[in-house]
Amino acid sequence: MIPENHPGLLFDFCPRCGEKTMKFDGLKKTDCAQCGFQFWFNASGAVAALIFNANKELLLTIRKSDPGKGEFDLPGGFIDPDESAEEALVREIKEELNLNITHFRYLQSFPNQYLYKGVVYHTIDMIFFCTADDNSNITPADDVTGYRWMKPSDIDPQSMGLNSMRKVIKWINTELAKEDQNIL
Ligand SMILES: [Zn+2]
Known part of the structure; x- marks a missing residue:
């Protein structure tokens, strides 16, 4: 539709x-x-990161602006023109959290509709498993006002500000419940 x-x-x-x-x-x-x-009007590329700490808690950000202002999100954002998805991933995580990504692995993509200032942008949100060099000095900035570490099973998908991210949370929990889960 x-x-x-x-x-x-x-x-x-x-x-x-x-x-x-x-x-x-x-x-x-x-x-x-x-x-x-x-x-x-092709889909705009976007990236999002799954970053876990030693307690297997997932790093969530808090959105600064609409859509989904004040609600949870995964770190990430839109890919700039002439930028690779991997470059966008590293740049966005640095901008939003002052984290330096050291390793990443592509997992899966989720389409989304992103309503911004009265215009719907169709996006394709690409999910990467990421590790950072040091999770102890996270500094929220840019379009993020805060962060939280949560066990994926404790995250209510409806607390995520974007529809694609609700699907990601459900998908993570389905994958983590598998015996041969391989997203971590
Ligand atoms: Zn004309």
């Missing part, structure tokens, strides 16, 4: 010829019937 704030529904006028001739295909692109201008 197309959300009402999908950008394809927000562009009426063509940015090239100025005519009110934009036609949204209902999924991922919009075309100008007058001049042929075309624009695609």
